[in-house]
Amino acid sequence: MTEQKHILSILVDNQPGVLSRIAGLFSGRGYNIESLSVAETTEPLVSRITMVTMADTPVVEQIMKQLHKLINVIKVHELTGTSYVQREMALVKVQAKPEHRAEILRIVDIFRCKVVDVGQGHYTLEVTGDEGKMDAILNLLKPIGIKEIAKTGIIALFREPK
Amino acid sequence: MKLTGAQILMEVLKEEGVDTIFGFPGGVIIDIYDELAKTDIKHILVRHEQGAVHAADGYARASGGVGVCLVTSGPGATNTVTGIASAYMDSIPIVIFTGQVPTQLIGNDAFQEVDIVGITRPCTKHNYLVKRTEDLARIVKEAFIIAASGRPGPVLIDLPKDVSNTKITYKPPQKIELKSYNPTYNPNMKQLHRAVKLIKNAKKPLIFAGGGVVLSKGSKELTELAHKTRTPVTCSLMGLGVFPGTDPLWLGMIGMHGTYRANMCSGECDLIVAVGVRFDDRVTGKTDTFAPNAKIVHIDIDPTSIRKNIPVAVPIVGDCKITLGLLNRLLDKEDLGDLKTKRKKWLDQIDEWKSTKPLAYKQKDIIKPQYVVEKLYELTKGEAIITTEVGQNQMWAAQYYHFNKPNHFITSGGLGCMGFGLPAAIGAQLACPDKLVVDIAGDGSIQMNIQEMATAEQYNLPVKIVILNNRYLGMVRQWQELFYDKRYSGTGMEHAPDFVKLAEAYGAVGLRATKPEEVEPVLIKGLSSPKTVIMDFVVEREECVYPMVPAGAPITEMLLA
Numbered sequence: 261m262t263e264q265k266h267i268l269s270i271l272v273d274n275q276p277g278v279l280s281r282i283a284g285l286f287s288g289r290g291y292n293i294e295s296l297s298v299a300e301t302t303e304p305l306v307s308r309i310t311m312v313t314m315a316d317t318p319v320v321e322q323i324m325k326q327l328h329k330l331i332n333v334i335k336v337h338e339l340t341g342t343s344y345v346q347r348e349m350a351l352v353k354v355q356a357k358p359e360h361r362a363e364i365l366r367i368v369d370i371f372r373c374k375v376v377d378v379g380q381g382h383y384t385l386e387v388t389g390d391e392g393k394m395d396a397i398l399n400l401l402k403p404i405g406i407k408e409i410a411k412t413g414i415i416a417l418f419r420e421p422k
Numbered sequence: 423m424k425l426t427g428a429q430i431l432m433e434v435l436k437e438e439g440v441d442t443i444f445g446f447p448g449g450v451i452i453d454i455y456d457e458l459a460k461t462d463i464k465h466i467l468v469r470h471e472q473g474a475v476h477a478a479d480g481y482a483r484a485s486g487g488v489g490v491c492l493v494t495s496g497p498g499a500t501n502t503v504t505g506i507a508s509a510y511m512d513s514i515p516i517v518i519f520t521g522q523v524p525t526q527l528i529g530n531d532a533f534q535e536v537d538i539v540g541i542t543r544p545c546t547k548h549n550y551l552v553k554r555t556e557d558l559a560r561i562v563k564e565a566f567i568i569a570a571s572g573r574p575g576p577v578l579i580d581l582p583k584d585v586s587n588t589k590i591t592y593k594p595p596q597k598i599e600l601k602s603y604n605p606t607y608n609p610n611m612k613q614l615h616r617a618v619k620l621i622k623n624a625k626k627p628l629i630f631a632g633g634g635v636v637l638s639k640g641s642k643e644l645t646e647l648a649h650k651t652r653t654p655v656t657c658s659l660m661g662l663g664v665f666p667g668t669d670p671l672w673l674g675m676i677g678m679h680g681t682y683r684a685n686m687c688s689g690e691c692d693l694i695v696a697v698g699v700r701f702d703d704r705v706t707g708k709t710d711t712f713a714p715n716a717k718i719v720h721i722d723i724d725p726t727s728i729r730k731n732i733p734v735a736v737p738i739v740g741d742c743k744i745t746l747g748l749l750n751r752l753l754d755k756e757d758l759g760d761l762k763t764k765r766k767k768w769l770d771q772i773d774e775w776k777s778t779k780p781l782a783y784k785q786k787d788i789i790k791p792q793y794v795v796e797k798l799y800e801l802t803k804g805e806a807i808i809t810t811e812v813g814q815n816q817m818w819a820a821q822y823y824h825f826n827k828p829n830h831f832i833t834s835g836g837l838g839c840m841g842f843g844l845p846a847a848i849g850a851q852l853a854c855p856d857k858l859v860v861d862i863a864g865d866g867s868i869q870m871n872i873q874e875m876a877t878a879e880q881y882n883l884p885v886k887i888v889i890l891n892n893r894y895l896g897m898v899r900q901w902q903e904l905f906y907d908k909r910y911s912g913t914g915m916e917h918a919p920d921f922v923k924l925a926e927a928y929g930a931v932g933l934r935a936t937k938p939e940e941v942e943p944v945l946i947k948g949l950s951s952p953k954t955v956i957m958d959f960v961v962e963r964e965e966c967v968y969p970m971v972p973a974g975a976p977i978t979e980m981l982l983a
Contacts, residue, residue, distance in 0.1 A: 277539065277540075277551075280540070280543065284544050285544075288544045322730055325725045326726050329724070329726055331548040331568060334601065334602040335602075
């Protein structure tokens, strides 16, 4: 069977050690974590973890069951295969020599990014979007010169029925 | 009412009905020990914390309740890890209390500080660090619920010293609510109907039962199902006893050292009703050749056990006892036809396997280990609680002692933990003071927790230890004989203590048999003694456990003696 990308949305108790239980489950059972993002929900006692993993179907079924078995895990959903919205965010520090400054700003405009910091030799851009958009903009910026990058993992939610 | 954490702990333990605690004191739990002495709870002072956990494990298995341990921080806590891992693999309900340095010192590398919650995260069902005395009662109550419900398992509670000695106004917790924990006890009826259909149409069915049936106390329902449908029964190591070992439908254990007929059945059957098992690799052998002709109905309370190793036609998540009960009621309404005729060919085939390839050994002038176990079975009429160490002794116990009741075979199945048998026997003896408790041991594994002899003596526990002494680490030696051209690397145990003198040194009785004709008299003398007894049987050194399925081979391909 072939491995595919799966996005899991996990509601957990907002307590110390919970992330370690989940990370430990993945390392202990040989599952992989492509990306992970965690933050409190509107309920302060509950956090949402959005996790991307590469696995084939039986393995992802097992991953979800194993996650659910953890006492601090409240709910586990798989978003892949459903209708959902997903976003990543990146802060990209780009080298900005005088001859590239206009080009960078054009790219910012096309991709609806923001410039959040400017210096003599750099721009720091805030980029938000799905994976496709991330890849596209990074490909365009690479030849210009990316100095540093900080990226979040994917966050995602189900789409409500219209 | 103002109470300290230690006093609150005692209140909750009493409410939970705890009557015995296995433990070992130390600096940060003195406050708890101080309060413990004022209660009626019996404290069993072990000689090593690993022994405390195995004893609590044996206590839980023999009593069907929850075992409790109490140890100090640091090394006291780390010494429990092997015992906890063993209980976790076998789903045994234990609550382990570990002391911890005061909260303000946590993280400072204080004396005897260790992150035991971090260390035991992967081998406990759940664990807690109590940070405030106010949370203590609730956490302890939760721990007992989690340990004993659903698929049971060990739960560890780490208790910083200041949490146990801070005084607060104690209000007993009202209702305990675990919002994210809700095991499924009642099965999905649609799946159950599908299972009925498969059972009805099966020509060569097989029931495969495991530790889950012991834990759910579903032995009666399982036996009813087998008799009602005239289906032969096999068990995993953990399941032994849930179906009478003397019943004509009994096949013996399945797996790497399973009986020929049980393993052949799995290869030939067209339906497996698997109950409370997890299809461990020691059962399935090579997974893609396991039960090639069978549809599998899998009943287990833990959804992760289902489809973890083996594809399943009908998955049923539910408590084994409840599910089997419902299945029996549904089958009552079905016309199953004349099962005597319908099953004749299948059962005849099994009888043929049994008569051509029975479990067998030849007793010559040196004592055969199998002979000792068989004699033990005869003399105890199958009524004793048997604990085992791990290795050949464990397999011979499983093969040659025929268990008629659950909770009578206590062994470290999943983890395969040497040194388990003696402390587990101590726990079992405390749970069942009127029962005969026998640890079937090897000379290697008995030495791993031999210090617990002193515990048995201190509390006058008349456990009996049968050592099958071959001066080898026998199971590994067997693999070396069969698969490594007899290169016995690291398995020779030429030097061991004189177990008779050792028993006497502990104040126990020591007996030895070196010839076959001495086996029975030694057993009779040892078993009838009111004291702790070590019986040292000097057995054939290079005896192997057969049948044997080489690791990774299909389980129908067995090496026979």
